[in-house]
Amino acid sequence: MLQHLRIALAAAAATVAGLALAAQPTVIRIGVASPTVGTEFTSGSAGIAYTRNWINDEFKQDGIKVEWHFFKGAGPAVNEALTNKQLDFALQGDFPSVVARSVGLKTRIIAMAGVRTNIYLAAPTGSPVQKVADLKGRKVGLFVGTNLQLPADRVLADHDLTERDLKIVNLDLPGIDAALIGNNLDAGFSDQRVLKLRDQGKVRIVYTTRGHAPRYTRQNALLVTDEFASRYPDATTRVVRGLVKASRWVADDKNANEAYALWARMGVPESVIREDYSGESLQSQFSPLLDDFAVARYREVAEGLLKLKLIRKPVDVQTWFDRRFLDAALKQTQLAGYWQPIDADGKRLAGTATPKRTRS
Numbered sequence: 001m002l003q004h005l006r007i008a009l010a011a012a013a014a015t016v017a018g019l020a021l022a023a024q025p026t027v028i029r030i031g032v033a034s035p036t037v038g039t040e041f042t043s044g045s046a047g048i049a050y051t052r053n054w055i056n057d058e059f060k061q062d063g064i065k066v067e068w069h070f071f072k073g074a075g076p077a078v079n080e081a082l083t084n085k086q087l088d089f090a091l092q093g094d095f096p097s098v099v100a101r102s103v104g105l106k107t108r109i110i111a112m113a114g115v116r117t118n119i120y121l122a123a124p125t126g127s128p129v130q131k132v133a134d135l136k137g138r139k140v141g142l143f144v145g146t147n148l149q150l151p152a153d154r155v156l157a158d159h160d161l162t163e164r165d166l167k168i169v170n171l172d173l174p175g176i177d178a179a180l181i182g183n184n185l186d187a188g189f190s191d192q193r194v195l196k197l198r199d200q201g202k203v204r205i206v207y208t209t210r211g212h213a214p215r216y217t218r219q220n221a222l223l224v225t226d227e228f229a230s231r232y233p234d235a236t237t238r239v240v241r242g243l244v245k246a247s248r249w250v251a252d253d254k255n256a257n258e259a260y261a262l263w264a265r266m267g268v269p270e271s272v273i274r275e276d277y278s279g280e281s282l283q284s285q286f287s288p289l290l291d292d293f294a295v296a297r298y299r300e301v302a303e304g305l306l307k308l309k310l311i312r313k314p315v316d317v318q319t320w321f322d323r324r325f326l327d328a329a330l331k332q333t334q335l336a337g338y339w340q341p342i343d344a345d346g347k348r349l350a351g352t353a354t355p356k357r358t359r360s
Contacts, residue, residue, distance in 0.1 A: 025232050027065045028239065030055070031087040033074045033096065033146075041070060043266055044114040044220065045286040046091045048246040051262055055242030059235070074146050074172070079105065088228040089239060093147025094219045094301045101320060102302070102311035106226035108322040109298070111240050111288040111329075114220040116346070118276055119151050121207040122194040123187040124180050132159040132207050139167045141176035141188030147218040150304050152189040154216055155207065192276035193268055210276070215346070219297045229322070241329040244288055248335055251283035287339040290321050296344035 071077035075096025123129040176188040209216040264270040302315040
């Protein structure tokens with residue numbers, strides 16, 4: 001009798017465990033730290049996944065709705081939505097996600113969505129600013145609280161400057177563009193969009209991180225809330241699987257022209273995007289791997305924010321990264337080993353192959 005009871009209890013426990021594993025949500029809410037242009041969102045590999053419905057299609061047959069929410073307020077606005085339990089996933093830059101982690105927001109980094117993203121320092125054509133050192137005492141635009149801030153600070157530090165040496169004007173990127181065109185700033189830190197203004201003869205590029213040390217660059221990742229990942233591990237893996245498919249598609253040379261055309265729908269000329277991504281393969285720039293480089297960059301951001309007293313508590317970056325879902329997605333898509341890991345200094349690990357360059 002006792003033996004039969006034990007068997008029954010074990011079977012019941014196994015059933016419960018199986019049901020927990022198979023549990024699926026009715027809706028999946030993904031937040032993007034970026035506004036759209038009209039109804040378009042095509043930025044990075046996540047934008048490709050959105051445009052080509054790779055994440056949505058993972059759940060279509062199950063009747064699970066995938067909602068995409070876009071935030072003009074970028075990272076800080078996404079953090080607020082996560083805090084209010086309005087999102088399950090977030091595509092977000094390193095700076096705001098570290099800030100949220102430092103105040104106890106429980107998330108996991110489960111895949112990279114864009115690595116080594118460049119920043120640019122631009123100045124109006126009539127500005128006296130000719131080099132980074134000329135920024136001292138000048139009015140400089142910077143989108144504070146986003147993942148542009150710390151790379152900009154590192155550029156300043158290498159030229160013996162800090163934000164305190166400048167007259168920082170906190171503006172979003174369209175605001176910086178407008179202020180540069182209107183000569184209301186001496187210079188401004190921005191992204192690839194300012195190359196369009198340069199081509200129109202409205203600004204000069206004073207400095208770019210393109211081709212410089214990887215530590216100057218910005219990183220973006222896919223995060224999931226602890227609650228969702230714990231409750232719906234299968235659905236979490238499927239979201240990552242959709243992103244992995246997009247990353248693989250972008251990496252294929254034959255898709256390069258279409259990828260550039262899709263990215264251009266966000267309002268940035270295709271020629272600008274090609275220039276910004278030049279010098280490194282798309283396969284490398286859109287690797288989803290949570291490698292030593294990714295961990296080191298997030299650790300550097302966490303340490304930098306603590307040093308600047310922008311966060312009060314240290315962040316344990318190593319325990320924040322959860323590789324289980326990406327490992328499962330790579331195995332399921334037969335892409336394990338396709339992307340080569342990068343070490344903390346931005347160098348490909350010894351013994352790994354060099355990714356093919358993507359033709360432009």
